[in-house]
Amino acid sequence: MIEAKALEETTQEHDPWETALEGLDLITLDPAACQLGGDGKGRLWGTVNGRRHEDLVAHRTFPLTSPDEWISLVSVADMDSDGRRSDGSRSDRVELGVLPSLDGLDDPSREAVQRALRLRYFLPRVLSIASVWDESPGQNGAVIWELMTDRGPMRLRMANLYEGIEQLDSGRIILSDSDGNRADIPTLADLDPFSLKLLTRYYWF
Secondary structure, X not given: OHXXXXXXXXXXXXXXXXXXXXXXXXXXXXXXXXXXEEOOOOOEEEEEOOEEEEXXXXXXXXXXXXXXXXXXXXXXXXXXXXOEOOOOOOOOXXXXXXXXXXXXXXXXXXXXXXXXXXXXXXXXXXXXXXXXXXXXXXXXXXXXXEEEEOOEEEEEEEOOHHHHEEEOOOOOEEEEOOOOOEEEEOOHHHOOHHHHHHHHHHOOO
């Protein structure tokens, strides 16, 4: 029993969620108190804790590791909301709280939130890299990436390579540009030799 208790305490001390959320002043929302709808184009509305909101935005707190957990609901242009402002100052965006998961929402609400999140976090998977070239050679211009993804051809205009290429601890690579477009390379092993050669020309692993 002593060893089991010690193991449990060790597990709790290293719980990644406890570490990630430690120190955050979270307002946790009860899914049963949220009735939401949407227009299918990313906009949400509905009732949260008994109050009606006509313009809501859903954000993933952990978009890559837990896409359907800890979903933040933000009210736009609602200065009289009882929710808190995420930066502590006056703003037209007010965080109402965070849904620990989408479980517990009624079916229409869950479908509306999932649809909005899919549109907001559109992340094609890179199948190959067709070409990479400097927009203004010798002048520190943007780098243009021509990609083939599972959603079709895609172009990224990357003004800053250090910000545009992110390698996660898992080895996953996210390519992004200044317009908010993103593409996903789950592992380097997924790339063919030519694509890998183009990638490593601009990023060293």
